[in-house]
Amino acid sequence: EYTDVVMENFTCPKNVGEIEDANGVGQVGSPACGDIMKIFLKINDDDIIENASFKTFGCGAAVASSSMATEMIIGKSIEEAGKLKNSDVVDALGGLPDVKIHCSVLAAEAIQAAIQDYKNKK
Amino acid sequence: EYTDVVMENFTCPKNVGEIEDANGVGQVGSPACGDIMKIFLKINDDDIIENASFKTFGCGAAVASSSMATEMIIGKSIEEAGKLKNSDVVDALGGLPDVKIHCSVLAAEAIQAAIQDYKNKK
Numbered sequence: 001e002y003t004d005v006v007m008e009n010f011t012c013p014k015n016v017g018e019i020e021d022a023n024g025v026g027q028v029g030s031p032a033c034g035d036i037m038k039i040f041l042k043i044n045d046d047d048i049i050e051n052a053s054f055k056t057f058g059c060g061a062a063v064a065s066s067s068m069a070t071e072m073i074i075g076k077s078i079e080e081a082g083k084l085k086n087s088d089v090v091d092a093l094g095g096l097p098d099v100k101i102h103c104s105v106l107a108a109e110a111i112q113a114a115i116q117d118y119k120n121k122k
Numbered sequence: 123e124y125t126d127v128v129m130e131n132f133t134c135p136k137n138v139g140e141i142e143d144a145n146g147v148g149q150v151g152s153p154a155c156g157d158i159m160k161i162f163l164k165i166n167d168d169d170i171i172e173n174a175s176f177k178t179f180g181c182g183a184a185v186a187s188s189s190m191a192t193e194m195i196i197g198k199s200i201e202e203a204g205k206l207k208n209s210d211v212v213d214a215l216g217g218l219p220d221v222k223i224h225c226s227v228l229a230a231e232a233i234q235a236a237i238q239d240y241k242n243k244k
């Protein structure tokens with residue numbers, strides 16, 4: 001029921017773990033399942049995202065979504081990255097089962113929170 | 123909020139993957155989160171579980187529970203293993219958050235299903 005792109009991003013996820021010198025960190029929890037997603041961003045002086053990573057205890061769909069979402073924002077400005085919607089991530093994954101859409105929301109929301117954290121600190 | 127034992131079993135799970143020559147396979151799905159758990163058993167002629175493994179797309183709690191549950195049944199008879207309750211697994215993990223208890227049920231139920239599959243084939 002999962003696409004090949006989902007399975008790839010689940011079995012070999014990109015950008016897993018913490019970024020030591022992250023200057024934007026966001027964390028959100030899912031009311032639907034109780035899972036937590038944490039996003040780490042390293043943003044340079046020109047407001048470009050140089051590196052992005054994630055940590056989660058969530059399910060395979062959450063892992064696949066965050067792997068894909070972090071790949072999609074690396075190299076982008078925070079303005080561009082801030083526009084990433086969870087539907088963009090789901091499209092890039094070739095779709096997710098309905099019951100798993102809430103997992104992809106976690107990645108998008110945690111990215112917003114991390115960008116906000118960076119702005120607040122600045 | 124997760125115990126050290128949970129985190130250990132999540133970050134370095136035991137018995138992940140398929141057993142090629144499994145003679146008991148069980149699969150269950152969670153109504154609560156849509157995740158699926160598959161258990162593979164290799165049972166010898168004396169009805170002793172020689173090897174056990176799992177595959178899941180589920181969350182960290184599901185991974186930790188299955189890692190622990192498979193460890194607990196390897197070397198046991200199918201009669202003993204069939205008595206394993208999800209509360210036994212949760213106890214062995216030092217507890218799980220309430221919202222994550224349903225994830226530990228998957229492991230216990232899939233083990234029952236795998237034992238039943240073995241009995242049906244016999």
Ligand code: FES
Nearest residue numbers: 033035058059103
């Ligand atoms: S079910 Fe919780 S993140 Fe997917």
